[in-house]
Amino acid sequence: MNVFLADEQDDPLDAEPLRRLAINALEREGLPDRVDVTLMFVGLDQMTEYNERFMERTGPTDVLAFPLTQLTPGSYPEPDPGEPPLSLGDVVIAPDYVRSQATELGVRFEDELALLVVHGLLHLLGYDHLADEDAEVMETRERQLLAQVGRKRQ
Numbered sequence: 314m315n316v317f318l319a320d321e322q323d324d325p326l327d328a329e330p331l332r333r334l335a336i337n338a339l340e341r342e343g344l345p346d347r348v349d350v351t352l353m354f355v356g357l358d359q360m361t362e363y364n365e366r367f368m369e370r371t372g373p374t375d376v377l378a379f380p381l382t383q384l385t386p387g388s389y390p391e392p393d394p395g396e397p398p399l400s401l402g403d404v405v406i407a408p409d410y411v412r413s414q415a416t417e418l419g420v421r422f423e424d425e426l427a428l429l430v431v432h433g434l435l436h437l438l439g440y441d442h443l444a445d446e447d448a449e450v451m452e453t454r455e456r457q458l459l460a461q462v463g464r465k466r467q
Contacts, residue, residue, distance in 0.1 A: 314339055314340070314347075314350075316339075316351075317349070317351045318331075318351075319351060319353040320354045321353060321359065322354050322359075322409070326354055326408060328354065331426065334427055335350065335352060335430055337458075338431050342458075344438075347391075347392045347399060348398055348399050349399070349400045349401065350400075350402065350403070350404070350437065351403040352433075354407075354408055355405055355406070356407065357409050360377070360405065367379070373407055375410050375411050376407075376429040377433070378405075379405070380401065380439075381402040382402070383439070384401075384437070386438055386450075401434075401437040401438070404436075404437065405433075406426070406429050411425050423464075424459075427459060427462070428455060428459060431455050431458050431459060435451055
């Protein structure tokens, strides 16, 4: 599995644990070994621009997911030998926003950041939270994946 990291913000993160978290989550979701995904960490201005341009929402947000393939949770194609890896897409996170959000929620920054990595990945894998039933499924899966690495979803 290839998890590419792009830290484009002013306050660099120790992103390696987040890369390992992403690999763990993808493995536990049953993804094939030949998968590519990008985790990108951006500043508030860049996140605001992405949120406004792609989501038509004002201001920054914590995480955006840009899937390249429409997937169904639990049903992932295996690339044939000789074909390129399955490219899932990009997860974009604004750590400054996450830090403020964690403080507001009274949770650790590292736990909130881990949650948003998993949350974004699950969006790439076809999970959603528009309907209450879908949100419950997604939140349960987030809790399970985070618990496996010693983290909690608040």
